[in-house]
Amino acid sequence: xxxQRQIRFGELIRSLISDCLLKxxxxxxxxxxxxxxxxxVRMSKDxxxxxxxxxxxxxxxxxxxxxxxxxxxxxxxKFLSKAKIHSKFTPKLTFFLDDTFDEAEKIEKLLMNKxxxxxxxx
Numbered sequence: 304x305x306x307q308r309q310i311r312f313g314e315l316i317r318s319l320i321s322d323c324l325l326k327x328x329x330x331x332x333x334x335x336x337x338x339x340x341x342x343x344v345r346m347s348k349d350x351x352x353x354x355x356x357x358x359x360x361x362x363x364x365x366x367x368x369x370x371x372x373x374x375x376x377x378x379x380x381k382f383l384s385k386a387k388i389h390s391k392f393t394p395k396l397t398f399f400l401d402d403t404f405d406e407a408e409k410i411e412k413l414l415m416n417k418x419x420x421x422x423x424x425x
Contacts, residue, residue, distance in 0.1 A: 319386050321341050321380065325390070335360075346394065353397070357400070362404075
């Protein structure tokens with residue numbers, strides 16, 4: 304269970320990462336920063352590690368974008384270090400794909416199965 308401090312700091316990091324995606328230049332045509340949604344950020348207890356979960360718009364080129372963001376995380380680190388986040392440390396960043404949208408779609412398909420619909424109606 305995350306503490307209020309972790310949640311609050313994670314939301315701050317999420318907004319700063321989103322700003323960085325819009326403002327910084329990545330010099331890579333594979334990264335379209337306006338088509339990336341930062342879903343949430345999970346912070347470690349000591350706030351030194353930030354796991355950033357994202358999903359590209361439409362889910363296209365997920366693995367390539369994941370690799371590019373992890374290769375260029377120094378850009379985000381630099382952006383966070385310049386921001387006034389009121390912390391002793393700048394958290395170490397790691398990007399992950401957010402698969403909650405895929406899981407929700409899979410559950411939706413299961414619930415729309417004709418056998419399940421029949422059992423729910425009865």
